[in-house]
Amino acid sequence: MSEQISNNYLFHNLSLTKNTVGTAEELIEGSNERIEEEEVMVASWFLYAGFSKGYENHVEKSQKIVRQFLHDQDYGNDKVERIVLLVGAAWNSEAPNTIEEGTIKDIRTFRYASNNLSELLELERMEMDNLGQNPPSQNQWYKNHIEILRTDHRYYTVYALENWQAQKEDNIISLIKKAAKIVKTKQKEKLKVKLKNQSPERAIQSMYRTQLRNHLKLSDIADTKANILLSVNAIIISLLLANLIPKLGVPSNSYLIYPTVIFVVFSIASIIMSVLATRPKIENKAVVEGDIQAKNANHLFFGNFHALESQAFKEKIRDIIESKETIYDSLTLDLYYLGKVLQSKYQLLRWTYTIFMVGIILSVLAFAIALHYFGMEQEIIDAVTPKPKV
Template sequence: MSDIVNKAEQYISVLLTENLDEKYLFHNLGHTKSIVSKSIELLEANKNKEVNDQQVLLAAWFLYSGFSLDYKEPMENSCELARKFLTENEYENEVIDKVCQLIRSAWTKDEPLNEEEKVIKDARLSFYASKDFEELLVLLHMELQNFEKSIPTIEEWRKRYIEILRTEHHFYTDYAKEKWQKKKVSNELDLIGSAAKALKTKKKEKLKAKLKDKSPGRAIQSLYRIQLRNHLKLSDIADTKANILLSVNAIIISLLMANLIPKLGVPNNSYLIYPTVIFVMFSIASMIMSVLATRPKIENKDVVEGEIKKKNTNFLFFGNFHTMEPQDFKNKIRDIIKDTETIYDSLTMDLYYLGKVLQKKYRLLSWTYTVFIVGVVLSVLAFAIALKYYGMDDEILDAVTPLPK
């Protein structure tokens, strides 16, 4: 590679690195190097022809340099930068004009006039045969979004390039026709497939949105899901509260049996019998009610086939169908899932009876806490009265009783 080409490489590398920001996703230094690489590949394949390698490589390096000045006039800006650079390096105007002509030829759709123009045209559009063609096309579209106010949609963009690949573009050099044409056709087919897939997805989304607007199915499902989940949480909370009360009363009774009850046989402690009995009885009552609040109900003798047919019961509850034969159960499920209305009716009954169970459970739990509170208050009062009116005499008796010698 000649010295002037090396200088051009250094100049362009610095120019594009310093003047192109992250908005330039396609026309950047990386893509410029790719064009130069493809130009070298084509020049190697065209050694037997009269091609000025130096002019082609200079045009390739300066091809996208104009973007460093302005996004809207890259071709003329690239020519001006190439002219200024070559003039400073004391190149003749004739050579400079040829380099500028190659830059213009690469940008335009005119037919090439010589081998150099064939090479630079094929090198610039070599990405049509790239394995990353669709990704590069998306990057080019995104770059346009960064600079243009009105741009085609990605679907229109794909259609435009399908038309370009199919009818407008063709390679000029023999090497490109032999090595790149097949991949270009493959990219065209892939792009058609992507466009068809995107169109199908868009139609599906439109249909889904249309159906969603017309049908409240999702909202209804969300309603049932949220309400059933909330009721189940409330049931868990009730069971937890009952278990807490059950555990507290069990601890109280254990402590009474271990510490207080054995001492009631002593005559001096007889005044504690009634408070202790009150405390124990209320604790036992609280424990029984807590167990009743959490006791599961499996058998449901009230459910009969007639009520199931009338949809007056919650068939989805296992306690209502566990005695049925498998075939009868399957037939009933088939009847439920025949239409949406029947499914919603079943879910409604499930929610209704779950609420009925919660109502019974919370009502019993409320009474359980009331019994426990009343028992604690009465027991404390009983202990206080017993200590005040009956326990004092025993204490005085113990005080005046002489100690044994």
Template sequence: MNDILSKTEEYATDLLTKKLDSKFLYHNLRHTQRVVKSTKELLNFYNLKDEEINAITIAAWLHDIGYTVSSSDHEEHGAKLAKTFLEGLNCDANLVHTVCGLILATKMGHSPKNLCEEIIKDADCSHFGQHSYLETSELLREELTLLEIASFTRKEWRDKNIELFRTQHHYYTTYAKENWQPIKDENLQGLLKKKKKNNKLVKKEKLKVSLKNKSPERGIQTMFRVTMRNHLKLSDIADTKANILLSVNAIIISLILANLIPKLDNPSNDYLVIPAAIFVIFSVTSMIMSVLATRPNVTSGEFNKEDVENKKVNLLFFGNFHKMKLEDYEWAIQELIKDQEYVYSSLTKDLYFLGLVLDKKYKLLRWTYTIFMIGMVLSVIAFFVALKFYGPERIIELPT
């Protein structure tokens, strides 16, 4: 009999290694070895006859070889293969019949008729009562997808396993109930916890979406934030343009003072007085307007409680509170944040007055660049006319 067991193990190992499709991630040699190990664990607990022990062990090795033929009705295919193999070894007819019956007993939904069938059934589902169940179960889910038998999401697979644990599966042997059932219960609790956690996350996301859709708060805040940022960028651009023009005119005036003005003391250079005056006047005017465009305008910086209560003061602009005491300003801010309408009103006023400042800046800048351009053109024309009609007979080259 030991010879038959060793040949059975060799036959099953060879068949499941060489002829089984690689898509079988769960129903493979590893699963068969796990079932055989669980079978021996159960057999060590029960005092069975040698014939029963041998039949159950052989059935454990051969119970899934039918998958090498087809993924459907694999128990029937496995029983046929087992019968052919055992008959080839000249095994006793009773042993062949018993082994085939045990293989067919592993079919889902079959109710075991005796202890031997209970043992093989419990051994085949021993992974339910093992700590590695989640990893093993995931392999089965992937196998079903690869074989195009069924496709489950992780959530659907978890729900299906919960239903299986609760209503479709239970252990039959006393040993399995005492030793494997507690771990199976732990696995079920783990699945339920994951489901509960997932449900909470789903509800939380749905609530976020609902609040986002129902409440315009986020959209309003985004609108104020983007508009304020754009206004500040435009203000920075205006200040940069004014500073550029201020710097250019300062350099021009410095060059004129250093190189041209000293030459005007000579009577022979009187023809350059008017062009130089035009040049300096327009440059100075451009500088003055550039300064006006960037010059800050600070208000009184004070308010009273009546202004806050009547919502007349904008507490978000520093020019309205820079002279107030900290305690008064803190009180005013607390009053502001209590009233949502007051907050939006203050933000609106802030944007409005910032817009007025930008309008003033850009109007001044437009006039400044226009005056600078006109001044450059007139100055060049004036120098040309002066040199052409009023200058000396030959043009004196000015030092650089």
């Protein structure tokens, strides 16, 4: 048992075997009946030996181990077979035929009269789970053993009836209480989950969480749009500075000045509007003492509390969390002012994209007109102007 059994055996192990042997000694010493002590003691040592070979058919495996061991010790064949029968009798549900069979049955089931029966049952259930035996739920496990204790199990020896029966009956009551408590706890948990799912608080919190997340995403989208326009206009101005503007100093290209100015002016206007849309606002000067006293100020926004002293800020937070109403009011104000910020950003973005679109259209038209009329005129002038002789 000490060398061959796995650590996954939390119940059927060497410790249980030693306790079983100790119980056998106690029962034999306390019994006034005539018992073949040696046979009972040897059988007690080998009751759980088969578990070292696996859960399946462990009784037969125990009988095989004890038979082999005793034959190796040159034990008498008659005694060997009686001990083998005792090991089997300890586990079967039939009534005992001899006092020794009744004794070994009581020894094996001594745990039913243990003061810590529920802990032992839990160890056995955990062991079954470790070994892939698919144990029942804790509540069903208790119910199964309550049924065993009430209807299937009984003690046969006088000593067990006098010393263990009372504790066994107390254990039945204790298991019934534990099973009822488990059922009650599960019902409470189900009810709690049901009430939680049906509670408007959960829906309200989900609404605030979703709306705040959506507002922040919209703010990120606005900043991204503004950054796109900044990048595009910066590229346009860089190309103009590098390629077109140096050519405007040539008199023959003077007709391109007005289209270029239109293009540059609208690009610069788009850049300015994009910067305004993304420029952070650190403080809110619109928050006045009257708003604060009327609890219309959003102290969850850093721009409204960054100038406060730490003690004043803590007092404001205490005022907010003093009730659900003030918490929800603060979250509502936070949503409201986030919406106001988004309104300002998207209005600026709308004007920025409009200015950029109008600038592109006017610039293209201006370049087309300049090239068509003034460009052709310049070509005619160049054609009729006599070239200087070299």
